[in-house]
Amino acid sequence: MSATLVTVETTTQLTDDLIIQPPTSGIALQGQIEVPGDKSISHRALMLGAISQGETQIQGLLLGEDPRSTAECFRAMGAEISDLNTQLVRVKGIGLGQLKEPVDILNAGNSGTTLRLMLGLLASHPGRLFTVTGDSSLRSRPMSRVVKPLQQMGAHIWGRAGAALAPLAVLGQTLKPIHYQSPIASAQVKSCLLLAGLMTEGKTTITEPSVSRDHSERMLKAFGAQLTTDPDSKSVTITGGATLHGQTVIVPGDISSAAFWLVAGSIVPGSEILIENVGVNPTRTGVIEALAMMGADITLENQRVVAGEPVADLRVRARALHGCTISGDLIPRLIDEIPVLAVAAVFASGTTIIKDAEELRVKESDRITVMANQLNKMGAKISELTDGMEITGGTPLTGAEVESYSDHRITMSLAVAALNAQGKTTIHGAEAAAISYPTFVATLKQVCGTN
Ligand code: S3P
Numbered sequence: 001m002s003a004t005l006v007t008v009e010t011t012t013q014l015t016d017d018l019i020i021q022p023p024t025s026g027i028a029l030q031g032q033i034e035v036p037g038d039k040s041i042s043h044r045a046l047m048l049g050a051i052s053q054g055e056t057q058i059q060g061l062l063l064g065e066d067p068r069s070t071a072e073c074f075r076a077m078g079a080e081i082s083d084l085n086t087q088l089v090r091v092k093g094i095g096l097g098q099l100k101e102p103v104d105i106l107n108a109g110n111s112g113t114t115l116r117l118m119l120g121l122l123a124s125h126p127g128r129l130f131t132v133t134g135d136s137s138l139r140s141r142p143m144s145r146v147v148k149p150l151q152q153m154g155a156h157i158w159g160r161a162g163a164a165l166a167p168l169a170v171l172g173q174t175l176k177p178i179h180y181q182s183p184i185a186s187a188q189v190k191s192c193l194l195l196a197g198l199m200t201e202g203k204t205t206i207t208e209p210s211v212s213r214d215h216s217e218r219m220l221k222a223f224g225a226q227l228t229t230d231p232d233s234k235s236v237t238i239t240g241g242a243t244l245h246g247q248t249v250i251v252p253g254d255i256s257s258a259a260f261w262l263v264a265g266s267i268v269p270g271s272e273i274l275i276e277n278v279g280v281n282p283t284r285t286g287v288i289e290a291l292a293m294m295g296a297d298i299t300l301e302n303q304r305v306v307a308g309e310p311v312a313d314l315r316v317r318a319r320a321l322h323g324c325t326i327s328g329d330l331i332p333r334l335i336d337e338i339p340v341l342a343v344a345a346v347f348a349s350g351t352t353i354i355k356d357a358e359e360l361r362v363k364e365s366d367r368i369t370v371m372a373n374q375l376n377k378m379g380a381k382i383s384e385l386t387d388g389m390e391i392t393g394g395t396p397l398t399g400a401e402v403e404s405y406s407d408h409r410i411t412m413s414l415a416v417a418a419l420n421a422q423g424k425t426t427i428h429g430a431e432a433a434a435i436s437y438p439t440f441v442a443t444l445k446q447v448c449g450t451n
Pocket of ligand 1: 039040041113185186187188189191213335336359
């Protein structure tokens with residue numbers, strides 16, 4: 001195999017170009033790999049650890065930029081969190097309601113989960129003042145989805161555009177419980193309100209239009225919160241006042257990171273990849289179902305439950321895909337995987353429709369516009385819909401110069417497309433991958449057999 005299949009160049013000190021050039025004969029991807037820890041579970045383990053009594057031990061924490069932002073914020077509020085670059089991260093909890101007023105602005109970086117979940121805790125710490133911000137992407141993302149229900153609970157929050165945009169200032173209050181009917185299926189909204197409800201006397205209930213990821217519910221229960229779920233009404237209720245106790249959290253591999261290999265292994269002819277130790281919580285497995293609808297060959301092996309979360313090894317073998325419609329209740333269960341599913345659709349025969357996914361427009365970038373424009377530069381046929389994309393598959397792609405828009409999932413999705421394109425693709429701003437998958441390029445080289 002040629003040694004120049006995948007090369008990475010650093011063009012400046014601030015941004016990286018990822019250059020991918022498969023040989024004209026193509027390259028079958030092979031390997032047995034692991035993906036980094038689940039981002040959603042990593043954030044929650046750090047946060048719940050910080051507000052519990054006693055020590056929380058976290059195995060397999062994601063060492064990406066986003067959980068680092070969470071750790072920094074909670075350290076600034078008094079939690080003792082050991083060096084993240086170790087096998088076992090220890091969080092010495094300070095107890096519920098004990099977060100200290102930080103001496104400086106809390107910076108959530110690029111992480112919507114950090115900022116939105118944290119707001120629920122800050123708003124319910126009476127008498128303490130917190131200011132929170134993020135990078136330019138996060139400062140442009142809507143915060144009113146959490147600010148409004150928190151204000152209904154009695155929260156005092158100020159910020160730009162009527163407290164819709166960070167930076168935000170929060171003066172903690174004693175909140176009152178509400179029953180919130182969320183207009184969107186969002187685990188960040190749900191989790192923010194559950195965390196606010198932890199410190200609020202009485203029952204706080206959140207009802208969602210479709211079920212979103214339930215990692216908060218699972219972990220809150222394990223830490224001792226009084227929480228009930230009603231799947232029929234898609235509601236979750238927390239009763240305030242319980243004491244949380246530190247736990248051992250074993251973080252499974254992130255299915256959102258595995259998704260890049262599920263698609264790459266499906267579309268690149270001759271490939272077979274085994275991805276070990278992947279979280280397969282049913283609120284997250286929409287990507288496997290969507291790929292199955294497209295005819296993909298993916299099997300779940302060695303299924304087990306680890307620390308309250310279902311886990312499996314995923315085996316993918318290349319197979320011709322066909323278009324499908326991805327919509328409705330499936331969308332929240334694969335929301336972060338839509339960019340890479342768009343890549344699968346480009347290589348599938350027929351048309352794929354993705355709809356009911358307007359949420360993509362307010363992610364780390366506008367993932368509808370960005371994916372359509374960047375893949376179209378490579379020769380794809382994608383039309384934007386207000387709430388998704390229409391993708392006419394089956395046209396071969398040609399390498400091109402493309403932009404990540406500083407969005408981790410865009411970077412990695414374009415890299416997957418490049419593996420099956422003719423010629424050289426240069427992805428500008430590829431350092432964004434480190435937000436959720438710092439070892440992406442190393443694994444890319446591994447499956448290409450170039451390291
Ligand atoms: C997340 C929830 C989702 C997801 C994000 C992580 C979480 O966001 O897109 O990457 O950990 O709760 P929304 O709640 O905005 O859908």
